[in-house]
Amino acid sequence: MGLELKIDNLVKRFGTREIFRIEQLHVQEGQSLHLKGENGVGKTTLMKIMAGLEKPCSGNVSVTPNHRRWWSDRLHPDVIYLHQTPYVFMSNVVDNVAYGLKLRKGNRHDVKNKVQQALAWARLEHLAEQPAYSLSGGERQRLALARAWILAPRLLFLDEPTANLDRRSVSTVAELVGQLLEQGTTIMVSSHQSNTVTELCNRHLQLEDGALHEVESLTQVKRYA
Amino acid sequence: MEMSLLDTCIDAIRLLFSGNTELWSIIWVSFCVSMTAILISAVPAIFVGFLLAMVDFPGRWMVIALFNALMAIPTVVVGLTLYLLLSRSGPFGELHLLFSQPAMVIGQVLLCFPVLVCMSHAAFQGIDRRAWETARTLGAHCGRAALTIACEARFSLLGAMLAGFSRIISEVGCSMMVGGNILGYTRNIPTAIALETSKGEFSQGVALGLVLLMLALVLNFTLASVRGKGQLI
Structure with a gap:
């Protein structure tokens, strides 16, 4: 059964200030979405709510089929959110990549093999034993993608994945995101401007004045910019 | 005849290496009591520190302020309170804990708990919120x-x-009041130093003081070596 994300009457406020009110959104498996909006409109908050990391003030986010674990009514095991500036744990690159897989209690040999594959996929093999904090911005972004890729998520939220990256790093990240899309992962990318990663998307959403609009094409998105 | 400072120090070092059983029993009592207290309080105090850093609830700032205030409470006040509770006419008098090592442990737990809570709270507050979110989104349950x-x-x-350990290994007020300074049982380093000094026997006091100093140096150097050489800002 294909994964689906639905939003119904979602409202988020900080104090008395309403950030957004989204009546409906329907995302189907295999889609790629670009969430566009100016700084401060609530893109990150919206993505965190959809990923189950934050609570909305009212409304509902549902991801079906529902495989939620007993300890959380919001987090879904097939949904992963990546921060704009990925957090790296105080250990080496291998341990960072293996983190999620170890939680799923795979056997040691499998974990090791999959970590090697993930490192090769993200072109981080030469940095495997390096402390993760020593990585550059682009390498950290690739590490975060590898950390997600290894868990084979069905829905991936990428929060401004190319912010503060040079052109070469942007194209590497775009290539990795393209491969994830080819594998059938549903991806939502937030960005305040169009770039090589957002150009991979087949749906474009604009968060503006507290409302979410679907825009038909990239040129229409550009009109808002 | 009055001894010079140098003579006292030489005598103290000689005493330390002479294998004096009385001296080493005092050191042993100190270690046993303080290690037990820190082991009992560490996990619950770190857990409370974690909750205060991560969970928002009404009155949270008041709890933080309370623990901060408790950090500064004089050890002798904790000793006095505990004395009143454990004395024969007190509510827990029937437990016959006064002037025993368990009473000293209870006192030291009360003393180090607020220190551990406040410092672990500060430690957790220093961690980026993204660490929690990253762990959660990668599939970690709350625990x-x-x-x-x-x-x-x-x-x-x-x-x-x-x-926390430094606070309790060197405290004298509470241990003196609820321990009673019984040789071989509740006499620890700080109470022994106080007693020997009042008797004019400075050598044993200095020897025990050196043990505390060595302990502080060893613990801090160990922590520094585990942590690395420290980063410059």
Whole structure:
């Protein structure tokens, strides 16, 4: 059964200030979405709510089929959110990549093999034993993608994945995101401007004045910019 | 005849290496009591520190302020309170704990708990919120994510435990009041130093003081070597 994300009457406020009110959104498996909006409109908050990391003030986010674990009514095991500036744990690159897989209690040999594959996929093999904090911005972004890729998520939220990256790093990240899309992962990318990663998307959403609009094409998105 | 400072120090070092059983029993009591107290309080205090850093609830700031205030409470006040509670006419008099090692442990737990809570709270507050979110989104349940956060804050938490241990290994007021300074049973380093000094026997006091100093140096150097050489800002 294909994964689906639905939003119904979602409202988020900080104090008395309403950030957004989204009546409906329907995302189907295999889609790629670009969430566009100016700084401060609530893109990150919206993505965190959809990923189950934050609570909305009212409304509902549902991801079906529902495989939620007993300890959380919001987090879904097939949904992963990546921060704009990925957090790296105080250990080496291998341990960072293996983190999620170890939680799923795979056997040691499998974990090791999959970590090697993930490192090769993200072109981080030469940095495997390096402390993760020593990585550059682009390498950290690739590490975060590898950390997600290894868990084979069905829905991936990428929060401004190319912010503060040079052109070469942007194209590497775009290539990795393209491969994830080819594998059938549903991806939502937030960005305040169009770039090589957002150009991979087949749906474009604009968060503006507290409302979410679907825009038909990239040129229409550009009109808002 | 009055001894010079140098003579006292030489005599103290000689005493330390002479294998004096009385001296080493005092050191042993100190270690046993303080280690037991820190081991009892560490996990619950770190857990409280974690909750105060991560969970928002009404009156949270008041709890934080209360623990901060308790950090500064004089040890003798804790000793006095505990004395009143454990004395024969007190509510827990029937337990016959007064002037025993368990009473000293209880007192030291009360003394180091607020230190551990406040310092672990500060340690957890220093951890980026993204660490928690990353652990959660990668599939960690709350307990596992908390363990990950504790692991990220491990050096600060070790520092908190060290500060808690320093507070209790060197306190004299509470141990004197609820321990009673019984040789071979409740006489620890600080109470022995106080007693020997009042008797004019400075050598044993200095010897025990050197043990405390060595202990502080060893613990801090160990922590520094585990943590690394320290980063410049």
